[in-house]
Amino acid sequence: xxxxxxxxTPVDSFRIPAGTWTHVRNVLAALALVGWAACLAGYLQNQxxxxxxxLVAFLATIFMALGGMLFVxxxxxxxxxxxxxxxxxxxxxxxxxxxxxxxxxxxALNTHSLYEWVHPEVANHxxxxxxxxxxxxxxILRAFICFFIWTLLSWRLWSISRQQDHSGAASLCYSAxxxxxxxxxxxxxxxxxxAFDWNMSINPHWYSTIYGVYCLTGGAWAFFAILIWICLxxxxxxxxxxxxxxxxxxxxxxxxxxxxAFWAYIAFSQYMLIWYANLPEETIYYxxxxxxxxxxxxxxxxxxxxxxxxxxxxxxxxxxxxxVLGFVAAYVLIxxxxxxxxxxxxxxxxxxxxxxxxxxxxxxxxxxxxxxFFWQRLKDAPIVPEGDPxxxxxxxxxxx
Amino acid sequence: xxxxxxxxxLTPKKGTFGVAANFESVExxxxxxxxxxxxxxxxLETYTPFPIHGMDEALGNPPSVLGYIVICIGLxxxxxxxxxxxxxxxxxxxxxxxxxxxxxxxxxxxxxxxLTILFSAFASVLGMLHLNRLPQFYHALFNYxxxxxxxxxxxxLVIESQDPKFNAERAKxxxxxxxxxxxEVVEE
Numbered sequence: 409x410x411x412x413x414x415x416x417t418p419v420d421s422f423r424i425p426a427g428t429w430t431h432v433r434n435v436l437a438a439l440a441l442v443g444w445a446a447c448l449a450g451y452l453q454n455q456x457x458x459x460x461x462x463l464v465a466f467l468a469t470i471f472m473a474l475g476g477m478l479f480v481x482x483x484x485x486x487x488x489x490x491x492x493x494x495x496x497x498x499x500x501x502x503x504x505x506x507x508x509x510x511x512x513x514x515x516a517l518n519t520h521s522l523y524e525w526v527h528p529e530v531a532n533h534x535x536x537x538x539x540x541x542x543x544x545x546x547x548i549l550r551a552f553i554c555f556f557i558w559t560l561l562s563w564r565l566w567s568i569s570r571q572q573d574h575s576g577a578a579s580l581c582y583s584a585x586x587x588x589x590x591x592x593x594x595x596x597x598x599x600x601x602x603a604f605d606w607n608m609s610i611n612p613h614w615y616s617t618i619y620g621v622y623c624l625t626g627g628a629w630a631f632f633a634i635l636i637w638i639c640l641x642x643x644x645x646x647x648x649x650x651x652x653x654x655x656x657x658x659x660x661x662x663x664x665x666x667x668x669a670f671w672a673y674i675a676f677s678q679y680m681l682i683w684y685a686n687l688p689e690e691t692i693y694y695x696x697x698x699x700x701x702x703x704x705x706x707x708x709x710x711x712x713x714x715x716x717x718x719x720x721x722x723x724x725x726x727x728x729x730x731x732v733l734g735f736v737a738a739y740v741l742i743x744x745x746x747x748x749x750x751x752x753x754x755x756x757x758x759x760x761x762x763x764x765x766x767x768x769x770x771x772x773x774x775x776x777x778x779x780x781f782f783w784q785r786l787k788d789a790p791i792v793p794e795g796d797p798x799x800x801x802x803x804x805x806x807x808x
Numbered sequence: 809x810x811x812x813x814x815x816x817x818l819t820p821k822k823g824t825f826g827v828a829a830n831f832e833s834v835e836x837x838x839x840x841x842x843x844x845x846x847x848x849x850x851x852l853e854t855y856t857p858f859p860i861h862g863m864d865e866a867l868g869n870p871p872s873v874l875g876y877i878v879i880c881i882g883l884x885x886x887x888x889x890x891x892x893x894x895x896x897x898x899x900x901x902x903x904x905x906x907x908x909x910x911x912x913x914x915x916x917x918x919x920x921x922x923l924t925i926l927f928s929a930f931a932s933v934l935g936m937l938h939l940n941r942l943p944q945f946y947h948a949l950f951n952y953x954x955x956x957x958x959x960x961x962x963x964x965l966v967i968e969s970q971d972p973k974f975n976a977e978r979a980k981x982x983x984x985x986x987x988x989x990x991x992e993v994v995e996e
Contacts, residue, residue: 676917683914686906724875806861 420651422790428645429787436780443773450766457766459518460756465770466515467606468748469778470508471627474599476501476635477562478628479663481588481595484565487581490659492802493651496793497638499569500785501631504778505562509555511774515606516548523547525612534612542612550605554598561591566785569793576795599624610755614693618678625674626747629667633740636660640734642791651792654728655805661727664736668721672714697750700760705750712743745771825948825996826851826968827979829988830957834860836987837963841866843986844967849979851971855949855964877935878928885927889920954990966994 451458480498483491491498515522524530525542534542564587572580600620608619616622639652639660682690697706717736726732753761793799831837837854844852845868852867854860864871893916902910937943949955954962965988967979976993983991 680914680917684906684908722879724871 420648420792422648422651422792422794424642424647424786424791428647429783433780433783433787436776436783438776439772440776440780443769443771443776446769447766447773450769454766455518456521456756457764458770459514459521460753461764461766462514462518462770462774463522463606464745464749464752464767465774466508466511467623467752468630468745468771469504469774470511470602471599471623471748472630472634472744473501473504473508473627473778474558474595474624475628475631477505477558477565478592478595478624479631480565481561481591484581484584484588485592487585487798489798489801490656490805492796492798493648493656493792494635494639494660495796496569496786496789496791497635499566499793500782500789501635501638502562503566503785504782505558506555507778507781509559511777512551512555516551519544519547523609523612525609530612538612542609547605547609550601554602557594557598561587561595565591569796570789572793572795573790574795576797578797580795581797596620596624607751610752611693613689615690616678616682616693618674622671622674622678623751625667625671626744629664629671630741630744632660632664632667633737633744636664636733637737637741640730640737643730648791651803653805654730655807656802657730657733658724658727658807661721661733661736664740665718665721665727668714668717672710672718675710675713696754696758699758702750702754702760705746705761709747709750713747717743823996824969824976825951825994826853826966826971826974827976827983827991828949828952828954828964828966828994829983829991830954831963831965831988832961833963837965838862838866840965840983840986840988844965844982847982848973849967849971851968851974853966853968855958855962855966857959857961857963872939874932874935874939878931881931881935882924882928885923885925886920888927889916889923892923893919948994948996952990952992952994954992 447458447462450461476498480495480502482488483495483498519526523542525534526544531539531542540546565584568580568584568587571577603620603623607623608615636657639648639657642648643652679694682694694706696702717740720732720736721727749767796802829840831840834856837856838860841852841854841863845866850868854863854867856863894911897911897916904910908915949958949964949966952964954964958964965983967974967983969976980991980993
C-alpha cells in the first residue's frame with residue numbers, strides 16, 4: 409500500500425518541545441516533593457506504616473524498571489526491528505535503576521519495621537545457615553551488589569545507544585547485544601536475589617524458588633503498561649505520532665498479552681506445587697492470604713490479573729485500538745500495585761486489607777522521583793534512537 | 809477407492825481458469841490489483857515469491873477466520889480435559905491420594921492447559937491447511953508459462969473466470985493496458 413513507501417512517511421521531530429518538557433518536568437518535580445513531604449509527615453506519625461507502604465511502592469516500581477532492562481536486552485539480543493522507535497523510552501525507564509539505589513535508603517534504614525529476622529528473638533530459631541544469610545550486614549551488601557550490577561548494565565546499554573545517536577555505527581548494535589547476553593543472566597540472578605531479600609524474607613520461614621521470576625514477570629507486565637501509557641500521552645501531545653504507529657502499539661499489546669499469560673503460568677506453578685506438597689511452612693503463604701478480607705483479593709487476583717486482561721487482549725482489533733489499549737495500561741498498573749500489595753502487606757496485617765493514606769503518598773513520592781529522572785534523560789537525548797541503522801525499517805514496520 | 813480419489817484429484821477440470829499476467833515487482837502488482845479492483849473485478853488472486861504487506865487489504869480479503877476456529881477448538885480441548893479428569897478421578901478410579909480431593913482444579917489445571925494447547929495447535933495447523941485448500945496436487949496455474957518464475961521473481965495477478973465481469977478477451981486487453989507481461993488465458 410501507498411504508506412509502505414518511506415517517502416510517504418512524514419517524519420516526526422525526535423525531540424520533545426522545550427515548553428512541553430519543562431511543563432512535565434515541573435509536574436513530576438511537584439509530585440515528588442508533595443509525595444516526599446507527605447511521607448515525611450507520615451513517618452513522624454507512624455514509622456512502621458510508612459516503611460511498609462514505602463516498601464510496596466518501591467518494589468512495585470523497581471521491578472517495573474527491571475522489566476524494562478530485561479526487554480531492552482531482549483530487543484538487542486533478538487536484533488529486533490519493530491521496537492526501535494520505542495527503545496529509547498524503554499531505555500530511559502531502565503535508567504531509573506541507578507536512582508533506585510538512592511530510593512532504597514529508607515528501606516535500609518527501616519529494616520526493624522519490615523523484617524522480623526533483624527530481631528534476635530526470631531533469628532534465634534533459625535538454622536545456622538539461615539541465620540548467617542539473614543543478617544543486616546548481608547542484606548545491605550547484597551542490595552549493594554544488585555544495584556551495582558543494575559547500574560553497570562543499564563549505564564552501559566544507555567551509553568552504547570547514545571553513542572549510536574551520534575555515530576550511527578551498525579557495530580554498536582553488536583556491542584549492545586554482547587552486553588545483553590550475559591546481562592540477561594545476571595539480571596535474572598540479581599532480581600531473584602533482590603526478590604528473596606526484599607520481599608520473601610518478610611516471612612523468613614517461607615520459601616519459593618520461583619519467587620524472583622514471579623516478581624520480575626509482574627514487573628515486566630507493568631513495564632509494558634507504563635510504556636504504552638507514556639507513548640499514548642506523547643501521542644496525545646502530538647509527539648511521535650507518525651513514528652509510533654498502531655503497528656507498534658499492536659506489538660506492545662502482544663507483549664502485554666503474552667506477559668499476562670506468563671504471569672499466570674508462574675503464579676499457578678508456585679501455587680500448585682505448594683498445594684501438592686502441602687507442607688505447613690510453605691502453605692502458610694496462602695493461609696494468611698485466605699484470612700479476613702485478604703481472601704477477596706486472593707480470589708480476585710486470578711480474575712483481574714489474568715482472566716480479564718487475557719480475554720480482553722486476545723483479539724487483534726483490540727490490540728490496535730488505542731483507547732482500549734490506554735484503558736488496559738492504566739488498569740494493568742493498578743492491578744500490578746495490588747499484586748505487590750498482596751505479596752507484602754498480609755505479612756504485617758493478618759486480619760485483613762488495611763489501606764492507609766501513606767500507601768498513596770509513597771506511590772506518589774516513588775513514582776514522582778522515578779518519573780523525574782526518567783524525564784530528565786529525555787531532555788537532551790532524542791526520544792527515538794535516531795542513529796540506529798534499523799530505524800528506517802522500524803518506522804515502516806507492518807504486522808502481516 | 810483411494811485410487812479413484814487420487815485419479816479424481818489428478819484429473820484436470822475442463823474450462824478456463826482465468827487470465828494471468830506478470831507484473832515483475834511489488835509496486836507493480838499492488839497497483840495492478842488496485843486498478844483491477846477499480847475496474848470492477850472482484851475474483852482476483854495473486855501469486856508472489858513472498859508475502860506482500862498490504863496485499864490482503866488491496867485484494868479486499870476479509871481478515872482470516874483462523875483465530876475463531878482455534879479458540880473454538882481450543883475451548884473444546886478445555887472441556888475435554890475437564891470431562892476426562894473428572895471421569896477418571898471420581899468415577900473410573902476414585903482413589904484418595906495424599907488426602908487430596910478426588911477432583912480439584914489445582915492438580916487438573918496442567919492437564920486442562922495442555923489439552924487446550926494441543927487442540928489449539930492442531931486446530932491452527934489443520935485449519936490453516938483447510939483454509940488454504942492444501943494439500944493440492946494439481947493447480948490450474950501450472951499451465952501458465954511463467955509459473956516456475958513465481959517462486960523466483962514473478963508477481964502474477966490472475967483474474968479468475970468466476971468473476972461476474974469475466975470476459976477472456978477484455979481481461980487480456982485490460983491486463984496488457986495496465987502493464988502486465990506474459991498475459992495468457994490459463995486453462996483448467
